[in-house]
Amino acid sequence: MRNGAPELGAVDGAAGLRVAVVASSWHTEVMAGLRAGARRALADSRVADVTEVQVPGTFELPVAAARLAGAGFDAIVALGVVIRGGTPHFDYVCTAAAVGLTDVTVRTGVPVGFGVLTCDDQAQALDRAGLPDSREDKGYEATAAALATAVTLAAYAP
Numbered sequence: 085m086r087n088g089a090p091e092l093g094a095v096d097g098a099a100g101l102r103v104a105v106v107a108s109s110w111h112t113e114v115m116a117g118l119r120a121g122a123r124r125a126l127a128d129s130r131v132a133d134v135t136e137v138q139v140p141g142t143f144e145l146p147v148a149a150a151r152l153a154g155a156g157f158d159a160i161v162a163l164g165v166v167i168r169g170g171t172p173h174f175d176y177v178c179t180a181a182a183v184g185l186t187d188v189t190v191r192t193g194v195p196v197g198f199g200v201l202t203c204d205d206q207a208q209a210l211d212r213a214g215l216p217d218s219r220e221d222k223g224y225e226a227t228a229a230a231l232a233t234a235v236t237l238a239a240y241a242p
């Protein structure tokens with residue numbers, strides 16, 4: 085079950101896009117799945133111009149996305165994994181990432197795929213990581229969303 089998400093597949097018209105994938109470094113097994121899912125989505129859509137940037141944590145995704153959005157990329161994919169601990173820190177990291185990435189995409193007009201898992205535990209994260217036993221592939225989903233948005237909005241250039 086994919087919770088109503090659209091079917092995953094190639095994005096027509098995306099082949100010539102210049103795309104940056106920015107990934108955080110926490111929770112390496114889950115992150116490997118998200119990054120692989122993003123690469124599958126890019127390959128399915130025949131996107132060849134791909135730049136990968138790594139940051140320490142999910143909190144650092146917005147500043148990296150902002151810098152990349154100003155560097156001429158057509159779409160950005162932000163990948164991160166935040167797993168709840170014993171304090172409210174989880175809420176602050178997740179909110180900062182969501183608000184920060186939203187600000188970047190709206191302010192710059194560059195589509196940003198939100199590939200940040202915000203999970204209560206490791207099992208939830210693994211189930212959404214696009215790994216062999218995962219039910220969902222959030223890395224693929226976020227990438228396909230960014231590509232599709234970039235293609236759609238190209239017709240409405242500012």
Ligand SMILES: Nc1c(NC[C@H](O)[C@H](O)[C@H](O)CO)[nH]c(=O)[nH]c1=O
Pocket residue numbers: 108109110140141142143144164165166167168177
């Ligand atoms: N707990 C998680 C973090 N925390 C680190 C922050 O993202 C940030 O790097 C730090 O506060 C320094 O600025 N990051 C994740 O990506 N995932 C977590 O579960």
Ligand SMILES: CC(=O)[C@@H](O)COP(=O)(O)O
Pocket residue numbers: 166167168169170171172173174175177
């Ligand atoms: C989401 C996090 O930052 C997490 O590592 C914090 O764990 P804790 O709340 O136990 O400090």
